[in-house]
Structure formats: C-alpha cells, structure tokens
Amino acid sequence: MVALMNATPPSPRTRVRRVPRRARYDHDSLHRVLDAGYVAHVAFAIENQPYCIPMAYVRLADHVYLHGATSSRLVEALAAGLPACLTTTLLDGLVLARSAFHHSMNYRSAVCLGRLRLLDDPDEKARALDALVERMVAGRAAEVRAPSAQELKATAVLALALEEASVKIRTGDPIDDEADLERPCWAGVLPLAAGFAAPAPSADLRPGLAPPSPARYLDRANRPGAA
C-alpha cells in the first residue's frame, strides 16, 4: 500500500476546509477513529442516486473490511468497484454555548474514499470474518461455531484500502464570543454515555454460562487491528 496518510492532506478532495484545525491526516488518528466504531456508513451511487447504508466493519492493518449477503443489491453494487465513501462518526457530546450560533457537537469522524474489492482468497476472507467477530468480543471467534462452506459462500467480504482519507475531531468546551460570557446561562458539554449496559442473555441460553468479561469487549487494545 502507498502510505498516503501523513501530516498533509492526501488529496484535494479529502482536504478539510471547514475549521481545518480539527483535521487530521495521519494513520494513527485514522486508525483510532475507525477502531472505536462498530458501524460505518457506506455511500455509493446507482444511476446518479447516492445511497448511504450502515454496515458493520472492522479494520485490519490498512484495510477496512465489510460483509454482506452475497445476493444483496448492496454487495452487488459495491463489488462492482464503483467509487465509494466509507464514513464512521462517533458522537461524544453536545456542546452547549451561550449563543445559539456557537452550539456544536464533540465528535470524531473518519471519511475514507476508494473502491471496494470483493475478496476471492478464502484465507483472507476467513481472516476478515474472524476479525468481524473478534471486533465484538476478543477471543469470540474461537468459542463459536466457525462458518460452514455454505455460510462462507453466502457471505461476501469487501475490502477498502485506506489510501485516501481524512479525520475530523472536535473536543472540549464551547467557544463563545467574549461578549456572551457574562450571559447567565449554563455552558458546557453533555457527554454521550459510552460503553455498554449489562449483558442480556438470550432467552434460550443454556444455564450455567457466564457472559464475556467486560475486558473482552471494552478494552479496545485487545482486538485485532487496534492501533
């Protein structure tokens, strides 16, 4: 892979122009944002109509992997190698300023451009599918039944090389006009709750089986592909 992520924008079309101080173009920033999300929005156009579809994904090294039913319109469109855009956004907080205008949100987003490639190689496909399960809970792939030949056939895996991307991050307090600071209204951030609630066992769960320990799904560093 050509290492295009560095301290400068990788292409005119991924250069962030609005509030450029919030932009990042390095691999580490990109990987950290991608690794914190579970669902990406994938955009592609058919007959001039863009579609934007949520898909589970996982990053491994410098690729993002997606999967879908082999027979789906979505996979068919993406596997055709149309230009696509994969975006992940993590909403961290609502930013309440003293003026309506300066209200904002704290977020991390990654916008990746490219064409997706349908995986042919069974080993690469198996690795990506394992990683999608491992992304949920570290060590899970070894505990569950592996995909059968039929399931593998029914599942398409697509890869996007991370060659043209940008990251945008806003953190911290509202930035108010000096003249508004004396206004008697609260200002600050309402942080979105992070993490997980208590595991909910399946109604048909065999007795005596404990849920995965939180360390296996909360600790991002445990999973494959983590920066």
Added chain:
Amino acid sequence: MVALMNATPPSPRTRVRRVPRRARYDHDSLHRVLDAGYVAHVAFAIENQPYCIPMAYVRLADHVYLHGATSSRLVEALAAGLPACLTTTLLDGLVLARSAFHHSMNYRSAVCLGRLRLLDDPDEKARALDALVERMVAGRAAEVRAPSAQELKATAVLALALEEASVKIRTGDPIDDEADLERPCWAGVLPLAAGFAAPAPSADLRPGLAPPSPARYLDRANRPGAA
C-alpha cells in the same frame, strides 16, 4: 407533501430486500428513528465520487433540517439540489450468537432519499435553527443569545422533505441454528450504553449556574417535532 409513507414500500429503490421483516415504511416508525438521533450521514456525489458527511439535524413535521456554513463546499453541493441520501443509524447492541455467521447487531436506521432545498424564508430558517438548539436541550433557544443578522447570513439551512424513505430495525436475541443451541458458549446481546454522562461545565462558566435538568435532554417528547 405527498404522504408516501404507509404500510407498503414507497418506491422500488427504497424497498428493503434483505430481511424484509425488519423493514418499516410508516411515518411513525420513520419519525421515531429520526427523532432518536443527533447526527445523520448525508451522501451526495460530485463528479461521480460519492461523499458521506456527518451532519447535525432535526426533524420538524415531515422535513429534516440540516445546517452548515454558507461558504462550505458541502452546503454548496447540497444546495445545488443534487440527489442525496440522508441516513441515521442508532446502534443498540452487539448480538452474540453461537455461530460466527449469526452474529449481528441490534439497530434502528432510516434511509431517506431526495434533493435538499436551501431555505430562503427567514422565518422558516429561524424556526429550523431554533429547533436544532431545542433538539439538544428543550427550552434552550430562549436562554441563549439568538443568532445575529451576520450569523444568520453565515449559516445555511437545508431541508429534506420526507417523501421517499425506509426504516430498518433489528431487536432481540440472536437467532441460532437449532443444532448450535447446545454449544457451551454464552449467547445474547451486549447493549450499547444509552443516554448521557454527567454534564461537564465549561472552564469559563460563571459560578452559580446549574446545568439543565436531565428531563430537558433525556425526555424526547419535550422537543419539537417528536412523534
């Protein structure tokens, strides 16, 4: 507006084909999903390259409103009336099955097609901007400094009429193959945390000002446009 949301798919291109039992096409379902989210992913194409950009939004009646800097590429592209797709996804949980293949996610998503319209009418624009602030905290628009003429000029507001859309929802337990039920591994849902953490006051906050009560931002029914 033509009421196209009903019990049947509004158009061939928004008919959900994968797992159609998870699809909804009625107004109430659409409004409920849109009203639960803060950020939508908006897709549009420029010179055959799709872009997918996260944007704050609010729904009022049968329109979704977005805003951006008047001078931005994004607003310029959307205001030109290109075909667009606005998608909101709420991830509710990771669904852990006994087989890799049946791992899934619980989610609610709304996919809306259409062309955006740049608001000219100052009253409609003011209402939408108020609603974007009210969406964060009910009653907030009256507490903060209203937009100045210059701020209004710098802010573009775009509207998408909800005329062609679909909703997809997955809830509940994993659905395992009968033969896998005896497998000795935990199965169930890891629910994503919902709601908010404790408010974080701005470093420059005047003393003696209390944060908004949780009822003002947790209770969805408080805000304009709620179904």
